[in-house]
Amino acid sequence: MAAKWGVLGWLVNQSSAPLIDAFTQASDDLVVMYNNTVFEAFESVDNYLRIQDDGLTGDLASVDVATKENLEGLVKAGEVILDNLVSRVNTSTGIVEPVPDGGTNREALKRYSFVA
Numbered sequence: 001m002a003a004k005w006g007v008l009g010w011l012v013n014q015s016s017a018p019l020i021d022a023f024t025q026a027s028d029d030l031v032v033m034y035n036n037t038v039f040e041a042f043e044s045v046d047n048y049l050r051i052q053d054d055g056l057t058g059d060l061a062s063v064d065v066a067t068k069e070n071l072e073g074l075v076k077a078g079e080v081i082l083d084n085l086v087s088r089v090n091t092s093t094g095i096v097e098p099v100p101d102g103g104t105n106r107e108a109l110k111r112y113s114f115v116a
Contacts, residue, residue: 028052029094036091045088049112051105053081082106 002009002018010019032050039048059065060073086102089095102108 025054032089033091033094036089040091049086049105049108050088051081051109053077082109 005013005018011017032052035048035050036045039045056077059067059070060077062070082105084105085098086105086108087096087098088102090097103111
């Protein structure tokens, strides 16, 4: 399908910007891989926590929709993310994997903040 988009299709396609999205996602992925590599090199991966959700869509994924409904939706999405298992990108495969005995993101944040 993308092979038939042409220049304009790569710039704007179904209310998105595929070319810009690709560059943004690539930048995010490089930051994750770089940070993981550095923390692995210093044998301190347990001192690094990155909580990220790429599943937001529509208004929830927009940075400029500040309606009450959208903000409430973001709070709900945040609650779900907090209850997800801690995960980390495997630098060998590039795949996000759950951290063994990592618990939930909520538990990890409590450990990192030293809050009981």
